[in-house]
Amino acid sequence: MSAGERTDVLACVGANVRRLRAASGLSQSELATAAGLSRRTIVNLEAGSANVSLSSLDTIADALGATFVDLVLAPAATPERIDALLWRGDADDSHAVLLGSAVAHREGQLWVWSLGVGDRYDANPNPAGWHEMVLVTAGRLRIERESGDMTLELGDHAVYGSAQQYAYVNAGSEVTRFVRVVLS
Structure with a gap:
């Protein structure tokens, strides 16, 4: 710095x-x-x-x-x-x-995800007040959400409310890896 x-x-x-x-x-x-x-x-x-x-x-x-x-x-x-x-x-x-912050009331879950080329994961909405934080560690990830899609490149992150329909999509030509934190 x-x-x-x-x-x-x-x-x-x-x-x-x-x-x-x-x-x-x-x-x-x-x-x-x-x-x-x-x-x-x-x-x-x-x-x-x-x-x-x-x-x-x-x-x-x-x-x-x-x-x-x-x-x-x-x-x-x-x-x-x-x-x-x-x-x-x-x-x-x-x-x-x-990078970012979200309010948590009950617990936090730390996940490591991997999506092959062309693969996707369709999620159901979480309860109101739940949030997710995602950090891309390899590849390119598109997060399709009711509130608007976003594409994250290597090293980019997102923090958003997950009480909505959303999906993770490998938006690149290589395996996409990301860290996901779920806060409830």
């Missing part, structure tokens, strides 16, 4: 923390106490200059009655397409990108 990307993410997180703290009527000191952090950390975070851990952001979100995504979501982003680089390790190849 470049210095500019780091600054943009920190500025966004800082603005969100400041907005949510003000909306909850907490002072910086009260938020710091509730989150088990120093007041200086909250001041610097709101100024966009503190680099806090992901677990500290979880703690701050909990203290604000918010979610992790509420803290990191950029103004132009949606929970379905966050695409935020939120962690960078010491090695150049070490990083974590939050």
Whole structure:
């Protein structure tokens, strides 16, 4: 991540923390106490200059009655397409990108799927409130949905409500592989 990307993410997180703290009527000191952090950390975070851990952001979100995504979501982003680089390790190849988020009430299921050339899977609608997150790891996947079709290329993802008719279709000339998370 470049210095500019780091600054943009920190500025966004800082603005969100400041907005949510003000909306909850907490002072910086009260938020710091509730989150088990120093007041200086909250001041610097709101100024966009503190680099806090992901677990500290979880703690701050909990203290604000918010979610992790509420803290990191950029103004132009949606929970379905966050695409935020939120962690960078010491090695150049070490990083974590939050792609998307959906609300879950009961459970999450992690699946690995494979579709041969020309194959498809037709699904029945899930109950209201269910969501799916799909990440293509090989090939090309078309998701045909009542709310509109989408074609995902290698490395692309989608987050959508699955309380609708939908189908997975191999839209390429090679085996399509994808990771699917079902949230109920």
